[in-house]
Amino acid sequence: MIRSRGFTLIESIVVIIVLGIAMVTITSFLTPQVASSADQQYQNRSVALGQSLMNQILARSFDENSDFDGGIIRCGDAGAVACSAPGELGVDGSEATPAAFNDVDDYIGCWYTDTTESACISLVKYPLANILDENIEGSYANFRVEVSVFYDANMDGIDDNTIGTMKRVEIQIFGGNNRYSVIAYKGNY
Template structure:
């Protein structure tokens, strides 16, 4: 009489180990890839915060050097986009919106937004625009609106975030 032997054969055990190992490796690859990306949302959020801080700083300035605070009549042929001769080199000395036009710098260095998180590359453009119904059209100065575009490049992700705002002469 032969008794039934219970248990696994050596081949079954080896196959179980191989299948289990493949499953563990797959889970570890997914875990590793996910773990490497956990800081991405923080970097993105910080870059957007930097862009918003820069935009707020620009919008806090006057519409133009030749118009009074709170707006007013634009003197004919007086609005020029760009820095006036009395502006210094750091952004804290800029006294109106268009002084920031053409600015390309890294935050926290050489007077470039010293109060903002350092290390982000910022580019700013300012253009005179006119409103045409529901659209904004680039126009020659003088106009009562300026379009401010702030682009911030994030550290480490090589992504650029863009904010746009209109500044009116009022």
């Protein structure tokens, strides 16, 4: 009697089904990982952009009416000019570029790239290419930055709607499908 070697049709079908189930299982575990694989890159770039911008903003004065000659007299002190009212925060006069910005609230607005302008929440808009006073459009394509500044003397994260000694600077960076926030306080000192 001759022995046959190989697989029967039923054994072959069982192997194909088992391999199919294994492939579907492996693929279902890998697909979510591929979808979020760029998140770390966006997170690193967003934090770098946010930190660079925050450094630039915090290097500015507390208010438009602050003393720019050494800060001996603070706005709002007795005998000094009052600080800007909450409704007056934002760009003052001829300050059109970040190079001309002289206080923290001048940065209020949406900083966008060509592809993200329509997503801006703020009515005040600037191209992201100018936020650090250099062309960064290519490095941060599809990024958008929303900057808000308001008085928050008790540091509870809620707008006081009155002049105070602290301003909350909040930067929200939108990169990819994620949002990252960088928050700091600037004191009137």
